[in-house]
Amino acid sequence: MTTPTLFNALYSLLLTCATPVALFCFVMAGFQLREEGGTNFSANGGFFRWILWGSVFLTLTGIFAWLSAEGFGGAFGASGATAAYTAPIQTAVQDFIYNVLRDRIVPVIAGALVLKSLLDTGEGRSPFPSIIAALFLLGVGGFFTQAQGWNDGSEYATSNLLKSMLNWAMTSVAPVLGAMSIYGAIVQFVRKQNWSIYVLVGGGLLMVPVLWSLIQKWAGVTLL
Numbered sequence: 001m002t003t004p005t006l007f008n009a010l011y012s013l014l015l016t017c018a019t020p021v022a023l024f025c026f027v028m029a030g031f032q033l034r035e036e037g038g039t040n041f042s043a044n045g046g047f048f049r050w051i052l053w054g055s056v057f058l059t060l061t062g063i064f065a066w067l068s069a070e071g072f073g074g075a076f077g078a079s080g081a082t083a084a085y086t087a088p089i090q091t092a093v094q095d096f097i098y099n100v101l102r103d104r105i106v107p108v109i110a111g112a113l114v115l116k117s118l119l120d121t122g123e124g125r126s127p128f129p130s131i132i133a134a135l136f137l138l139g140v141g142g143f144f145t146q147a148q149g150w151n152d153g154s155e156y157a158t159s160n161l162l163k164s165m166l167n168w169a170m171t172s173v174a175p176v177l178g179a180m181s182i183y184g185a186i187v188q189f190v191r192k193q194n195w196s197i198y199v200l201v202g203g204g205l206l207m208v209p210v211l212w213s214l215i216q217k218w219a220g221v222t223l224l
Helices: 005-035 046-058 060-076 087-122 128-138 140-150 157-190 196-206 208-219
Strands: none
Touching (some): 005 046, 005 140, 046 157, 128 140, 140 157, 196 208
């Protein structure tokens, strides 16, 4: 039975818009990171959810391949054809997310967060939550490009992408945060305030790959 043209057009629209929508999800994750504290995130909060949805949209073809392998193959094997009435939607979505949101709105919001960090400092609060959220937003384009490289297009692309993100966070991001924590400890020591917790956190972040390997060994599993 031939798939209706409308379904093929909608399928093509979904696949075409999936990649820019994934970038939108990663941007929203940056906003949610500041909402949840900046230096930390909720284990069941919006930051995790937006990262997960971004990974899902980025690996949508892999999910469809898995569904096809499980016997739901019918429509998922079709390539889909772009119809005249869906082409403007595709163009508008891509133009808004790439040229408006990523290139124009996100840098402005990141700058506003840097300004907020100064105002927070003036009120006696830590500037790091706003600074970290601003750094995440300014680097979201590079993170998105990196995530595209982690997408292997396989049937298990979503889980492989999430594992690559975790590995990157532990081996690349955690040491940087650890160094920032040590710097914070020095500042706290000069101000004659509690600095030991920053040293402990910084040391833990610098050793997080070792700690993760040790936990996996104790549990008898290998995830990365």
